[in-house]
Amino acid sequence: MKWFLMAIMTMVYNGDQKDTFVWTNPIFDSKQQCVDYVKDNNQPIYFKLMENFPNDKLDRLLCVRQDKLEKFFKEGPVKPGDKV
Secondary structure, eight states, X not given: OOEEEEEEEEEEETTTEEEEEEOOSSOBSSHHHHHHHHHHOHHHHXXXXXXXXXXXXXXXXXXXXXXXXXXXXXXXXXXXXXOO
């Protein structure tokens, strides 16, 4: 299973939506590879996010499995109170 790095930003718009950013390069073979990449590349990750979202701040970085990411894009994020 492939893993992707995903950023969720802090600014909320339309009542409950936040900007997200998914790196498609590199793609990881494990969660640990993704975590290690984040540890080793904090500054380039931060600069990429500031380039794309200059007026926003990072809420969190996630290492996400490909199937979960596909579900996110198909169905949208889980909202509080939704059954998973």
